[in-house]
Amino acid sequence: MAGDPLSRVFAALADPTRRDMVTRLAVADATVGELAEPYDVSVQAVSKHLRVLEDAGLVSRSRDAQRRPVHLEAEVFDLMTKWIERYRRQAEERYRRLDDVLRDMPDDVDPLPPPQEGQQS
Template sequence: MNGGDAEVRLDRAFTALADPVRRAMVARLSRGPATVNELAEPFAITKQAVSKHIQVLEHAGLVTRTRDAQRRPVHLEAAALEELTSWIDGYRLDAERNYRRLDALLGQLPPESETKGKTR
């Protein structure tokens, strides 16, 4: 996949996760598959609204549905979450490197007690 495809996947995933109901669904699915009814339980919304939220998560590649006899459980796609985590980690590592460089630079400055009382 090229960089453009990755950007589209990231945009869809972050857009899907911007909604608190969908984040709660992802949190629930992190414990294992669930049906639409099970996902709907904690929310005061219709099952139709829950299904629409699931469709958004599916479109973003964050969940899939399978067929198990009469059940259609929803499963979390760990690989999609790993892609998000990797993207975030890249920026976190950059920030940490910058802070380490700043710490090293500040460590080269003379202690404040040595600079007090000196005139410029």
């Protein structure tokens, strides 16, 4: 998947099945078979979902004897959090400025002037 890392992460998390897998991996590592259990899809389909998550850097796979656990790479969420936080702060600042404007408006000002004769309301 081409694009910047943040775009790959958001694209990977756009699918509800992949988001559910990430939620489950946040609790504990799991194998592909364990991740496939609650879904009515093949292990191959789950492997494709995991490949997308892996390409986005959200998960990694390791080898533990015969077991191949999938591990959530939680630090990738820091990238998302920083991006979201930046826009949250900008939105809060806009709301703060709007609050200031509204607070400074006189209470007796009619927000809409009455229609003039000949004009429709």
